[in-house]
Amino acid sequence: MTAARLMQGNEACAEGAIAAGVRFFGGYPITPSTEIAEGMAQLLPKCGGKFIQMEDEIASMGVVLGASLAGRKVLTASSGPGISLKQELIGYAACAEIPAVIVNVQRVGPSTGQPTAPSQGDVMQARWGTHGDHPMIALSPWTVREAFDAAVMAVNYAERFRTPVILLMDEIVGHLREKVVLPETGEIEIYPRRKPGKTRAEGYQPYTPDEDLVPNVADFGQGYHIHVTGLIHDETGFPIGSPKITAEAIDRMHQKIERVRDEITHTEEFFMEDAEYAVIAFGGTARTAYEAVKNARARGQKVGMLRLMTVWPFADKAVKALAAKVRGILVAELNYGQIVHEVERAVAGACPVELCAKYNMEIFEPEEIEKGIDGLVAGGNK
């Protein structure tokens, strides 16, 4: 274990990325994510990596994808307005299967919104922000230490599945300072860059899926002469106007994530042993929800909590299991109501689902969620 440090969530995110092997960052200033760029500018050259401040958010996304193809593990970070601009090339990364981690330290939107007050309004954008069908992985940490761990996990997933991964932070956790003890380098599991299993002479094709349905795309400069495109392509990497290949390409893109869904969908339960009601929350809001649940318990209400660390893919299984156990679910989120619809879909009428929403640029007070719990309990006792 390393010595305890007082650290900010954004700083922990930068350190986690470095620990996971990120050696390239491209970014553009925006609050409340700027400390990540500043951290990377400071840390990267110390370990032989490179930082570049680009002319805009689109270029920041493009430069990291280029660097990833040339063999570096990469990170970029922004907030809502910037993430909107990055969507074009997040889709490119999904289609061309380029590992990249995109941090979104959420703030109030839409548009310039309320800079830079906390929000969780980009949950659906994280899932569906770019055009077309594509899978998505999004992780939402709730503590400073978990910002570090989630950064490591995001980089590992991006590399392992060759896909863009969104680290869906929020201003609460991004600007939170906590005492943390970071793991030693040796304690951190790192997924290495995938390597081609064959030579060109042996008939290597860059987009032939391995057993896990993920292709071992060669890095540029290895003599493979690969072609990378955002057009739908076959195993050779070249575009092809075939309905069969198009369907297969989109199927595989989804299946490579779907087949590991249980493994990568991380959730955490609290006080669920005897719970009759449950609160679902994620990210910074989960901190308040945890307080609220503890207070409710102190008042004798049998309430538990499910925290979604992985927001996408959605934790259908955990939510279904929860719904089978409790008499009602309260979803607390710092937006007008987004993840609640996913909860309702997964619950499918098995129990009542209520929304505790807040979108006035302030974070939740525990009492507000407690009030939601009271309503849920009263409804259940009707």
Next chain:
Amino acid sequence: MERSFEAYFRQNRLPHLWCPGCGNGIVMKAIVQAIEKEGLTQDNTVIVSGIGCSSRASGYMDFDTLHTAHGRAIPFATGVKLANPELNVVVITGDGDCTAIGGNHFIHGCRRNVDLTVVLFDNNIYGMTGGQASPMTPTGKKATTAPYGSVDRPFNACALAGAAGATYVARSTAFHVKHLTDMISGGLRNKGFSFIEAMVQCPTAYGRKNKMGDPAKMMAWMRDNAVMKAAWDKLPEGEKQGEKFPIGVFKQEEGVAYDVAYEKVIEIAGGARK
């Protein structure tokens, strides 16, 4: 006849999709001939392109090739170069790709002086989408989105690149093949941001609309109106008008490339080069 350039193409991806009489193939060949001349290899050179007719060239060239999104070739290429400075990075782009949707990336690429060689295939039109006006369509020329003649003033991409900080700027045409190859060679030799505007005829989407005749006639127009830089400089101001335009090297200066400059940052920060 020496056809060593054929080794630089993915023969199984040919024939190309360009229209009969299009000038893009001429520039694509000039690029590989310049690559051959400068002794770059297919293993240490990466071709990065955007979206549009010109940008389909990357698919035909037997290198590591990257066909990016519309306008974004320069940011991707910047990432490739910085991630692995051993690689030679050539960008293929078009007038719409580079100066419209990619305009911001273009000027900032020039400013940073990353060691890239950018070849702009200038056909004065959006060809892939069927002939819409681009920022390099001359005023008065017709396009599907300028049916009465374009009212926009066009960019002079070479002047723009030079002003924005590119350390090598040149122009040539699909007619002047040897000259064009030399211009690209100069760009490959320059350690910094090099920009070469290659004028190409688009008989289908631009020439037809503007009654410029068949491809040979469009190339004859290039022959008749292009003036070598040295001769252009001696022309009285009054004669630098109409359809005449200069070709040659407009700017060549020393400048520390971004990728070289950043190595210094790593040194200062104390990071061993990894």
